[in-house]
Structures are given as C-alpha cells and as structure tokens.
Amino acid sequence: MSTPLDWKGYEPVLIPKISGLHQIDIYEKNGGYESLREVLLNKTKWPDAVSVVNEVKEANIRGRGGAGFNAGLKWSFMPPVDGGPRYLACNGDESEPGTFKDRKIFEYNPHLFIEGALIAAYAMSISTVYVYIRGEYRSFIQMMEKAVSDAYAKGYIGKNILGSGFSTEMVVHSGAGAYICGEETSLLESLEGKRGYPRVKPPFPAQRGLWGRPTTINNIETLANVPLVIKNGASWFKTIGAETHPGPVLYGISGHVNRPGVYELPSGMPILTLIQDVAGGMRNGKRIKAVIPGGSSTPVLRGDALEGVNMDADSLRQAGSMMGTAGMVIMDEDTDMVEVLWRISKFYHHESCGQCTPCREGTGWLEKILDKIMHGDGETRDLDLLLDVTTQMEGRTICALADAAAWPVRYTISRFREEFEARCRKSVYALA
Amino acid sequence: MEYSFSKDDLAKIDEIKSRYPEVMPATLPVLWLAQDKFGHVNEEVQKLVAETLDLPVSHVHGVAEFYTQYYKKEMGKFVLDVCTCLSCHIGGGYDILKHLEKTLGIKAGGTTNDGLFSLQEVECLGACGYAPMMQINNDVFVNHLTPEKTDQVVEGLRKGKYPEFESIAMPLNPNTSASKETV
Numbered sequence A: 001m002s003t004p005l006d007w008k009g010y011e012p013v014l015i016p017k018i019s020g021l022h023q024i025d026i027y028e029k030n031g032g033y034e035s036l037r038e039v040l041l042n043k044t045k046w047p048d049a050v051s052v053v054n055e056v057k058e059a060n061i062r063g064r065g066g067a068g069f070n071a072g073l074k075w076s077f078m079p080p081v082d083g084g085p086r087y088l089a090c091n092g093d094e095s096e097p098g099t100f101k102d103r104k105i106f107e108y109n110p111h112l113f114i115e116g117a118l119i120a121a122y123a124m125s126i127s128t129v130y131v132y133i134r135g136e137y138r139s140f141i142q143m144m145e146k147a148v149s150d151a152y153a154k155g156y157i158g159k160n161i162l163g164s165g166f167s168t169e170m171v172v173h174s175g176a177g178a179y180i181c182g183e184e185t186s187l188l189e190s191l192e193g194k195r196g197y198p199r200v201k202p203p204f205p206a207q208r209g210l211w212g213r214p215t216t217i218n219n220i221e222t223l224a225n226v227p228l229v230i231k232n233g234a235s236w237f238k239t240i241g242a243e244t245h246p247g248p249v250l251y252g253i254s255g256h257v258n259r260p261g262v263y264e265l266p267s268g269m270p271i272l273t274l275i276q277d278v279a280g281g282m283r284n285g286k287r288i289k290a291v292i293p294g295g296s297s298t299p300v301l302r303g304d305a306l307e308g309v310n311m312d313a314d315s316l317r318q319a320g321s322m323m324g325t326a327g328m329v330i331m332d333e334d335t336d337m338v339e340v341l342w343r344i345s346k347f348y349h350h351e352s353c354g355q356c357t358p359c360r361e362g363t364g365w366l367e368k369i370l371d372k373i374m375h376g377d378g379e380t381r382d383l384d385l386l387l388d389v390t391t392q393m394e395g396r397t398i399c400a401l402a403d404a405a406a407w408p409v410r411y412t413i414s415r416f417r418e419e420f421e422a423r424c425r426k427s428v429y430a431l432a
Numbered sequence B: 001m002e003y004s005f006s007k008d009d010l011a012k013i014d015e016i017k018s019r020y021p022e023v024m025p026a027t028l029p030v031l032w033l034a035q036d037k038f039g040h041v042n043e044e045v046q047k048l049v050a051e052t053l054d055l056p057v058s059h060v061h062g063v064a065e066f067y068t069q070y071y072k073k074e075m076g077k078f079v080l081d082v083c084t085c086l087s088c089h090i091g092g093g094y095d096i097l098k099h100l101e102k103t104l105g106i107k108a109g110g111t112t113n114d115g116l117f118s119l120q121e122v123e124c125l126g127a128c129g130y131a132p133m134m135q136i137n138n139d140v141f142v143n144h145l146t147p148e149k150t151d152q153v154v155e156g157l158r159k160g161k162y163p164e165f166e167s168i169a170m171p172l173n174p175n176t177s178a179s180k181e182t183v
C-alpha cells in the first residue's frame, strides 16, 4: 500500500487509444474476440467452463456496479446445468448520481463488453444475455444495438459460435426512467416487463432469477474486464493497482475541477492525485471542501481528510467511505453542504419504489426536514431527528436504496455538523 | 385522435416479442414504440398496447405510471429535461432551469401555449462530468449548458434545428500525452 503507484506510465486497456475501436473490424484487427475464440476452442488451455470461472475468480475483478463483489466468485454460485434456460443480465442502468462511466464503454469499446459477456455466458452456460441500459441513454442504446448486430453477423453470437457447439443469444433492453431498476432484482422485474419493484432475497437470482431461472447480474465495466483477464491472465490483472481491489478503473470525475471527465487508471489512485494531477486541479484555485468518492450514496469525505486516501475498497473503508461506482463528485469551498444533502435526499425520495414503509416514508421525511433547514426554518434538534430517521431506515427494507439514502444524511451531518448547526435555530428543548 | 398500429408496427412488435420467452417483457419496448409513434402513451395508447399484447390494461397502465420517461399525457413538440441532480446542481443546473422557465414563460412541469416546449426538472441523466445539461425528447444530451447556449438551443429548435449527438472523448491522462483529447 505504501509503494507509490506507477500511474503516469499507465496505458489504458478498457478504452485504449485506438480510433474507431467501436467498429467490429477495427476491434478484430486489434486482437478483438481472440479471448472468446481461445476460451471456446483452445481445449488445452481452457478444458472446460469451470477453468474460465476459476481464472476470473482468481483475478478478483471486484464488481464495478457498486458492491465490489468478486465476479468469478459470483459466477461460481450458479447451480449445475439442468437443461433449462439460464440468463445473464448485464447492468447498464448507470443511474447513481455522479456515475457516467459505462456509457464510455458503449460508445468507445462496445465489443470488449460484448466479448466479456459472451465469455461469461460460456463460463456459466447461459442461454440468453440481456443487456439492460437505462432509457435515457438512447444514443448509447443505438450504438449497442449496432454492435450486437455486427457481432451476430460475424458469428460471435447465436447458434454454434465459431463452430464450438456453444450457443447463446444477446438482447439489448431499454429501461424507461427509474433509478431503482439498477438494483439487481428490480432490474429483473423490469426485464420481465413489470414495475421495477425489488424482490425479497433469498432466493438469490442465481437460484431464481429471470422467469424463475438461474440468473447472474453483472455491471458493464465488470464484464469488460473479462477478455483482458482471459488474454493476459489473472496474475497480470492483479499487478494493476491496489492489491485487494485490482485492475483498471474508469474514474468518473465531476464537480468543481478543471478537467472533469472519465479517466481510465489503475485502481487505488490517491484521491488528491486524481483531483490535482489528473483532473487538472480545482477550478479557480479554490480549496477542496468535500469529495463524494463513489456515487451519491457513498459517505462524503472532508477535503481536509483526503491525505493518504486511495480509491480502493480498503483505503476508503479506513477513511470512512466506500468505492461504490468510482463516480467522484468534487466540491469546492463555496459549496453549500446543506443544499447538496437536500438535493441528494430529494433524489432518493423521488426514486424510492415505495414498497417498504421505512424507505417510502423515511426518504420523504429526510427531504422535508432538510428543505426546512435549508430555508432557515430548522432547529438544531431537527439534526438529531434526521439521524433518528436514518437509524429507522437502515437495514430494515427489501433493497439497499433505503441505506443508500440514509448514509449520505448520516455522514454529511456528522462530518459537516458545524455547517448544519449554523443554519439551524437553537432548540429550546432536546428531542425526547 | 384514433390510435392504431400499422402493419409495419405489428411486424416490429412480433419481432420484439420473439426476444423474450413470454409476452409480458414486451411491455416496455412496445410502450417505447408507441410513444415514438404517437408522442405520448396516454390511457388510450396504454389500452391499445394492452390489446395488442393481449395483456391486462391495468398491467400496462401500472408500468407506464412507474417509469418517468413515458409521457402519460400529450407533451410539447420539444420536451426539455433539465438535470438538477447532484453534479448538475453544484454546476448550476437550477440556474439553467430558472433561465428556461423565464425565457419560455412556464414553470417546470408545464408546456408553452403554442405547444412547442415542455419543460421538466429531472434526476441524474449520467452526464455528470458535462454539467449542467439537459436532454431533449428523451434523445440527445446537450452538455455544458450556459444561459447563452441554452438560448441558442431553444432558438434552434424553434427553427427546426435539432441538436446532434455530442461525442465527448475521454480526456487523456495528462502525463502520457500533450494532447487533451483521444479516441
């Protein structure tokens, strides 16, 4: 952890600097679909599907959709083949505020993702792959539809792929505006053509997913790493970035920096390096007040507590936050934290699906109380009330949206308490 | 207005149905197809979709209501969805929304009297690095908005000039290249 990361010489592999790479011919000329070919046809190296699962497990690609779970390990939870259909659902819902990375794969390297999904399909004996993309990404959906149809035309998808005897289909499916559909079981409901109400777990999707059949859900970026692991080996992958959270990461940097954007760099990048050296420093030379490291649900870090904090699960946990989606929101000294928290809470209130009372009511209360504080009508005891509401939400609901809504409130208030108190009138009596 | 699907639409709907093991999953894509054709999916359109797919109207209605991108009533010719969520908020998204409310003379949620523009405040659209931004007609994103750029877009739309998809290249790691743009 103490060895400085050699990031300056890093050459992007998820989205390499090759123009026109989104076109299948150019992708093939640059070694594209070779990993799929190897896995399907080189029986000496890849004797069976399990050997592929094991290599991916060994690489420890930690899910890039937010939870950071080892992808290969997740694949190994699929039950034995029983002759019925099995599904892979690729999560391109990308709706967590601050997150805008998967769209780069759709636009610039769609075939890397498709190849990864196909390798996953082979490894888990999947009969149909569904690519779920948020409806707002219409432009990117069209790009993906084109890429999938080109891959069909070349025989990489469909019946008897490359003469291997393995067959799988791939369907691009558009969402229609609902953040909750990024939650994996809500996504399954949405794919089934229903309202996106998350399911109670267990049963887990590997047991009963789409149409009651075994299903695995993976994020787009997670799957895009797979062909690289197959081509270069798990040991290569593990040399990139942080030891316990290895591999390339698409960092989405937004907010008050000079050069916001998505950057591909090794995992474990120091946050300060990302802000100062990569994203061109703070706009107008302002001070950093706060950083949300991995999408709006991950606890905010204070600008004066960023020294030594790196973008990997361990380092962020020590600092009191999470990696999430690596969608970083950088805020300068002029930012009003009360307003920011109100806006985050408004988002979760809007997006709660309403199935669970603590979430439906709790998110509403959070927004309402913060609105009051923002407008100068709050009292200091309202801060305790907010914290009390979060306690009643966390861990008491069907899905993690309630937690995602509670964490920002809990941590923004505890880490910027003075700013919240300054906006509140002193309470005469404390909350009973 | 009479709502019906053409022969081509029905062929497309059959193709959509073939992508799934059951009929119900066709609900979302067919609602999209209907909205692209009619401009909205009001209750009559929902009924048409339900009849075409042989699904209960209550199901199609429930789905249409759940997802924000389906327009449950007639909208303006141009629907401007202004993002005010986290990164857009701190980047001035509300200023853009207010500016549009002023220039169009409507509040968010409203439609201009001439039926040309509808204005909506929306949640994160996944363009956080290019804030503030808006989406037009559930389609193209217009990024890096300023009041001036917003005016230009609105004027352009009045003249029938629809903004094009804007490809935003990944900035290069500043240390490995002198140039700023790639791909």
Ligand SMILES: Cc1cc2nc3c(=O)[nH]c(=O)nc-3n(C[C@H](O)[C@H](O)[C@H](O)COP(=O)(O)O)c2cc1C
Binding pocket: A062, A063, A064, A065, A066, A067, A068, A069, A071, A091, A092, A093, A094, A095, A096, A179, A180, A181, A182, A183, A184, A185, A217, A218, A219, A220, A222, A223, A399, A400, A401, A404
């Ligand atoms: C409320 C909520 C929203 C989520 N949104 C997304 C999303 O937009 N994209 C995504 O990949 N994962 C999202 N997730 C995480 C998924 O449930 C799931 O963990 C992930 O897609 C698994 O893929 P991975 O293991 O490759 O990361 C969300 C989770 C929750 C609780």
Ligand code: SF4
Binding pocket: A180, A197, A198, A351, A352, A353, A354, A355, A356, A357, A359, A360, A397, A398, A399, A400, A401, A402
């Ligand atoms: S926690 Fe919230 S979003 Fe999740 S199922 Fe319950 S009500 Fe719906």
